[in-house]
Amino acid sequence: MIEVVSLTRRYGSLAAVDQVSFGVDDGEVLGFLGPNGAGKTTTMRVLVGSLAPTSGEVRVAGVDVTKNSKEARRHIGYLPEAPPVYRQMTVRAYLDFAARIRGVSGRDRNAKVDRAIDRTALGDVSGRLIDHLSKGYRQRVGIAQALVHEPKLLILDEPTSGLDPAQVAEIRDLIGDLKGDHTIVLSTHILSEVRATCDRVLIINKGRRIAGPATEDQLREQLGAGRTIRLELARPGDEVIAALEAIDGVDAVTRVGDTRFDVTSTGTDPREAVNAAASAFGLLESRSAGGLEELYLRAVSAPAAKPDGDEEQVA
Amino acid sequence: MMVLHIARRELGAYLVSPFMWVVSAAFLFINGFFFAAIVGGFSQYSSEAAMYGQEVSIASDVVAPFVGTVGLLLVLFAPLMTMRSLAEEQSTGSLALLLSSPVSSWEIVLGKFVGLLCFWTGLFGIGMAYVPLLLAWFSDTALVPIAVAGAALVLLAAACSAVGIAASSMSGSQMAAAGLAWCALLFLWIAGFLSEFQGWLGNIGDTFGMLAHFDELTKGLVQSNDVLFFALIIFFSLLVAQQRVETHRWR
Numbered sequence: 087m088i089e090v091v092s093l094t095r096r097y098g099s100l101a102a103v104d105q106v107s108f109g110v111d112d113g114e115v116l117g118f119l120g121p122n123g124a125g126k127t128t129t130m131r132v133l134v135g136s137l138a139p140t141s142g143e144v145r146v147a148g149v150d151v152t153k154n155s156k157e158a159r160r161h162i163g164y165l166p167e168a169p170p171v172y173r174q175m176t177v178r179a180y181l182d183f184a185a186r187i188r189g190v191s192g193r194d195r196n197a198k199v200d201r202a203i204d205r206t207a208l209g210d211v212s213g214r215l216i217d218h219l220s221k222g223y224r225q226r227v228g229i230a231q232a233l234v235h236e237p238k239l240l241i242l243d244e245p246t247s248g249l250d251p252a253q254v255a256e257i258r259d260l261i262g263d264l265k266g267d268h269t270i271v272l273s274t275h276i277l278s279e280v281r282a283t284c285d286r287v288l289i290i291n292k293g294r295r296i297a298g299p300a301t302e303d304q305l306r307e308q309l310g311a312g313r314t315i316r317l318e319l320a321r322p323g324d325e326v327i328a329a330l331e332a333i334d335g336v337d338a339v340t341r342v343g344d345t346r347f348d349v350t351s352t353g354t355d356p357r358e359a360v361n362a363a364a365s366a367f368g369l370l371e372s373r374s375a376g377g378l379e380e381l382y383l384r385a386v387s388a389p390a391a392k393p394d395g396d397e398e399q400v401a
Numbered sequence: 402m403m404v405l406h407i408a409r410r411e412l413g414a415y416l417v418s419p420f421m422w423v424v425s426a427a428f429l430f431i432n433g434f435f436f437a438a439i440v441g442g443f444s445q446y447s448s449e450a451a452m453y454g455q456e457v458s459i460a461s462d463v464v465a466p467f468v469g470t471v472g473l474l475l476v477l478f479a480p481l482m483t484m485r486s487l488a489e490e491q492s493t494g495s496l497a498l499l500l501s502s503p504v505s506s507w508e509i510v511l512g513k514f515v516g517l518l519c520f521w522t523g524l525f526g527i528g529m530a531y532v533p534l535l536l537a538w539f540s541d542t543a544l545v546p547i548a549v550a551g552a553a554l555v556l557l558a559a560a561c562s563a564v565g566i567a568a569s570s571m572s573g574s575q576m577a578a579a580g581l582a583w584c585a586l587l588f589l590w591i592a593g594f595l596s597e598f599q600g601w602l603g604n605i606g607d608t609f610g611m612l613a614h615f616d617e618l619t620k621g622l623v624q625s626n627d628v629l630f631f632a633l634i635i636f637f638s639l640l641v642a643q644q645r646v647e648t649h650r651w652r
Contacts (some may be wrong), residue, residue: 118490128594134501135501136497136500136501136649136650137650137651138651146629156503156504156505159501159502159503159504160503162501164497164501166494166497168493168494168497169494170494170495170496170498170501171493171495171498172492172493173493174411174414174417174418174493175414177412179413181530183410183503184498186406187403187406187407187498187499187502187503187504188502188503189503258432258633327581333419345634
């Protein structure tokens with residue numbers, strides 16, 4: 087759906103995005119993960135054709151975004167960081183306008199506006215001025231605007247920022263619903279959001295691609311990071327540590343409390359065997375600790391990877 | 402087509418804006434006041450003139466001075482009407498909707514322009530319809546010069562709108578947009594005073610003096626260079642605005 091080849095975007099001498107390449111498959115949900123100022127928004131604005139790249143190639147649905155920007159924009163729905171709403175319009179009138187300028191004509195339009203209102207659960211407020219809506223509702227109007235013309239690709243820039251936990255959950259559910267009908271790229275700096283909604287993750291920092299796009303497991307492999315399993319046992323004996331360390335793939339077992347143990351591993355996934363062995367000691371709880379948070383911090387604090395397509399460069 | 406969609410939304414936004422209603426009402430009220438004063442003055446003056454055998458006419462002694470007054474008020478009020486146009490889109494972020502849609506910068510700017518044009522036409526057509534109606538009812542003056550003067554006003558309004566849109570494209574500040582539009586329009590309006598001078602200063606006055614070009618039109622003398630003057634102002638102003646919108650893709 088998306089092909090990005092050594093995309094660079096400079097603001098003066100500052101490279102906001104530096105030689106980034108990646109691809110996004112049809113129907114997948116890709117998360118852009120990175121600290122504030124990493125270049126997430128800049129990359130997204132280039133993808134939607136509202137910002138021209140300094141160099142590099144970007145194709146959306148096979149259409150070159152720079153050379154044929156207007157055509158590419160037909161296939162894209164975009165939610166910027168601030169929902170781009172006209173506050174003095176009603177929700178319905180606004181979505182009707184958004185559909186019109188995306189080229190949805192005549193008879194189709196009412197049906198598509200209805201569908202967008204339905205999908206984003208805006209039915210109760212469709213006749214109200216956007217100015218009078220809460221922030222969560224305005225965000226939903228922003229999402230409705232992005233999908234009203236039923237684009238192949240949805241680009242959502244921090245769709246849950248500034249919302250309360252209940253609203254965040256609603257937006258997440260909504261994105262889950264949209265999955266499958268649309269290819270979705272969303273940016274965030276919240277890790278749990280990535281895990282909840284995304285198939286693959288792309289980590290960027292200071293304009294460079296650090297890791298991905300990859301699943302959480304692939305990331306772990308790429309970054310050479312271990313897995314930590316935290317166990318809570320009802321009847322821990324002295325032989326627990328020896329028993330767990332004997333399992334294939336387990337590197338070390340450390341006791342972190344009276345009943346809690348951390349099992350670290352690299353290579354083969356030992357979770358099943360660990361849990362089976364631990365049940366003999368009254369397994370109360372077993373969960374993966376560290377995980378994405380650890381991977382992310384490791385990736386972001388590591389020196390930036392070599393720019394893509396610069397394979398010849400001597401380190 | 403996209404131009405019309407944007408123009409339609411634009412017009413809708415004006416119609417629900419209390420600010421636009423208040424400014425329009427003030428504009429129409431002051432115009433009405435001047436109309437009453439000019440007609441009152443004319444009725445007194447014409448009876449005196451008749452005693453001395455002087456020629457007077459509605460066209461030259463009522464319509465021309467009135468339209469001149471409306472023109473000046475238009476220049477003063479237009480920046481208030483146009484300041485929102487692109488500045489508000491930039492400050493609220495709604496411009497992102499247009500920029501990420503399959504719409505060109507020209508279509509955005511022309512949409513804004515056509516929307517304003519419809520607004521002015523409606524304002525003159527409804528709010529000042531009393532002028533031709535009263536003149537036709539109470540005098541036997543020809544309506545063609547009045548229609549030409551009306552068209553001249555719409556042309557002036559179009560030029561002021563284009564300048565206003567260009568000013569509004571500069572930043573997200575509506576205040577700055579209004580101030581810039583005022584400066585530009587007042588320069589164009591008073592540049593005509595320079596034609597008193599000899600040499601290049603006088604040439605500037607002759608070329609850029611919007612007042613002189615406008616006066617010629619309101620007299621019912623439709624000359625191609627006067628129409629061309631307004632057409633060029635409109636074209637170059639909209640070009641500036643289009644370039645500014647386009648820079649959002651580049652900066």
